[in-house]
Amino acid sequence: MTGTRPAGPQPPNAPAAGSAVAGSAVAGSGGVVEVRRAGMLTTVQDLGRPGWAHLGVPRSGALDPGALRLANRLVGNPEGAAGLEITLTGCELRFRRATTVAVTGADASVHVGERPGDVGRPLAVPAGTPVRVGPPRTGLRSWLAVAGGIAVEPVLGSRATDTLSGLGPPPLHDGGRLPVGAPAGPPAPVDVTPTVPAPEQVRLELRLGPRVDWFTAPALDRLFGTAYTLTPVSNRVGARLSGAPLPRAVSGELPSEGLVLGAVQVPADGQPLVFLADHPTTGGYPVVGVVVDVTPLAQARPGTTVRFYGPQRGSR
Amino acid sequence: MRIRPVGAHALLLDCSDANQVEAWRAELWRRRERGDLDVVEIIPAARTVLLDGLTDPAHTAALLGTWDPSPGTAGPSPGTGGTDIGTDVVEVPVRYDGADLPTVAGHWDVAVPTVVRRLIDTEFRVAFCGFAPGFAYLTGLPVGLAVPRLPTPRPRVPAGSVALAGPYAGIYPTASPGGWLLVGHTDLPLFDVHADPPARLTPGTRVRLVPA
Numbered sequence: 001m002t003g004t005r006p007a008g009p010q011p012p013n014a015p016a017a018g019s020a021v022a023g024s025a026v027a028g029s030g031g032v033v034e035v036r037r038a039g040m041l042t043t044v045q046d047l048g049r050p051g052w053a054h055l056g057v058p059r060s061g062a063l064d065p066g067a068l069r070l071a072n073r074l075v076g077n078p079e080g081a082a083g084l085e086i087t088l089t090g091c092e093l094r095f096r097r098a099t100t101v102a103v104t105g106a107d108a109s110v111h112v113g114e115r116p117g118d119v120g121r122p123l124a125v126p127a128g129t130p131v132r133v134g135p136p137r138t139g140l141r142s143w144l145a146v147a148g149g150i151a152v153e154p155v156l157g158s159r160a161t162d163t164l165s166g167l168g169p170p171p172l173h174d175g176g177r178l179p180v181g182a183p184a185g186p187p188a189p190v191d192v193t194p195t196v197p198a199p200e201q202v203r204l205e206l207r208l209g210p211r212v213d214w215f216t217a218p219a220l221d222r223l224f225g226t227a228y229t230l231t232p233v234s235n236r237v238g239a240r241l242s243g244a245p246l247p248r249a250v251s252g253e254l255p256s257e258g259l260v261l262g263a264v265q266v267p268a269d270g271q272p273l274v275f276l277a278d279h280p281t282t283g284g285y286p287v288v289g290v291v292v293d294v295t296p297l298a299q300a301r302p303g304t305t306v307r308f309y310g311p312q313r314g315s316r
Numbered sequence: 317m318r319i320r321p322v323g324a325h326a327l328l329l330d331c332s333d334a335n336q337v338e339a340w341r342a343e344l345w346r347r348r349e350r351g352d353l354d355v356v357e358i359i360p361a362a363r364t365v366l367l368d369g370l371t372d373p374a375h376t377a378a379l380l381g382t383w384d385p386s387p388g389t390a391g392p393s394p395g396t397g398g399t400d401i402g403t404d405v406v407e408v409p410v411r412y413d414g415a416d417l418p419t420v421a422g423h424w425d426v427a428v429p430t431v432v433r434r435l436i437d438t439e440f441r442v443a444f445c446g447f448a449p450g451f452a453y454l455t456g457l458p459v460g461l462a463v464p465r466l467p468t469p470r471p472r473v474p475a476g477s478v479a480l481a482g483p484y485a486g487i488y489p490t491a492s493p494g495g496w497l498l499v500g501h502t503d504l505p506l507f508d509v510h511a512d513p514p515a516r517l518t519p520g521t522r523v524r525l526v527p528a
Contacts, residue, residue, distance in 0.1 A: 210320035258359035258366025282446035290323030
């Protein structure tokens with residue numbers, strides 16, 4: 001299901017790649033950000049487009065909404081303004097006008113020109129000075145907010161890039177340009193916000209259901225009692241795990257049903273998959289349980305150990 | 317109908333059949349419209365309706381026990397859950413030239429023109445959307461005419477392809493990989509982010525696949 005962005009011509013009224021950028025770069029009163037180096041995957045993200053799932057439109061949005069909200073507060077934006085979600089290899093940007101940025105999330109190195117800057121603080125950026133977000137020491141993703149927000153054209157109420165359906169702007173590319181909105185307010189008067197290193201082991205609270213009855217009792221023992229490993233094919237759609245397979249009590253196919261954020265779906269091979277922000281709206285494999293808070297997975301690199309706990313079993 | 321908890325903020329209504337799904341879908345959309353139900357998503361599917369974004373699922377579960385949707389009185393089909401777009405049938409003009417028509421004819425044990433005639437004569441209804449924005453699962457074909465998917469999906473199915481799989485008919489709103497059996501093609505735009513609602517075929521909508 002990954003990579004389903006249409007390869008061929010888009011329908012007449014779908015947003016064409018880059019059109020949002022070209023359309024509003026001139027009108028945006030806050031200026032333009034130039035992408036000097038996009039990195040492996042840098043996307044525009046806000047709080048997503050909830051409310052359209054009945055039409056097959058995924059929620060999308062920042063994988064750690066709290067980190068994006070914080071970055072926005074630090075630069076004086078409304079919490080839901082669009083920023084950049086930067087993956088592992090970092091990125092390099094240049095703002096044509098003087099502005100304020102803030103980076104949150106992983107403990108990445110940040111430079112404004114040659115000056116090192118801190119994660120979790122507002123950083124003043126002189127006009128034309130490059131802003132470099134480096135690879136994080138631990139963790140996987142950073143969020144960068146700029147005063148005024150990234151001002152690409154919203155699609156169904158959101159500027160988020162949905163990597164599953166292709167809605168929203170395409171991922172950033174080297175040499176690309178994005179419009180920046182007019183600054184809304186002064187940067188927040190905070191001194192410092194804590195950045196904690198990403199743990200080598202992620203513990204996730206799981207609530208069983210809705211299809212726990214599709215699994216055997218030994219399957220649930222394995223789910224709560226053994227360690228899983230995050231695999232490299234994980235992405236914004238889902239965190240794919242490998243470990244003890246979960247045997248089913250019921251064979252056959254489950255008719256497609258609606259999915260929530262954090263749903264742990266178990267395909268035929270028995271290896272669990274935790275759905276993240278770009279998850280499909282419906283799915284045909286049984287969901288054994290739902291992870292209460294998926295945000296730790298936003299910082300989990302491939303190879304990270306994942307354990308589940310819950311009120312039913314395995315709680316401390 | 318059985319209510320299953322889903323995480324901390326959602327409920328899954330497990331229904332006995334597709335008609336009960338449609339009755340609950342319509343009832344829940346009406347209740348939300350009236351302000352009786354505070355929920356972010358109401359997602360119908362094959363045998364279930366998912367309510368997501370509930371502040372107090374236990375309270376909602378108790379409320380659901382007091383509501384009684386009657387099949388057949390589903391009434392108007394609000395497109396976004398907000399606008400009443402009426403009960404008109406959406407006519408989709410289809411060129412019946414799909415590459416898999418002979419395969420469908422084989423499964424149904426009839427000639428190709430009979431396949432086309434049956435599709436033209438069927439009144440479909442959008443059971444639910446999924447797979448891609450604006451992709452509608454259409455029910456209405458008689459039981460027994462279900463067809464299997466291709467053993468190997470095509471890497472690219474063109475936008476507007478009209479196709480069959482399992483008990484459903486569907487139309488690909490955008491080009492994508494796909495394993496459904498292709499029976500025809502339409503030029504009708506099915507998903508437009510600037511339209512309200514953005515999907516032409518929303519859950520509950522009646523549909524006819526008329527000859528282009």
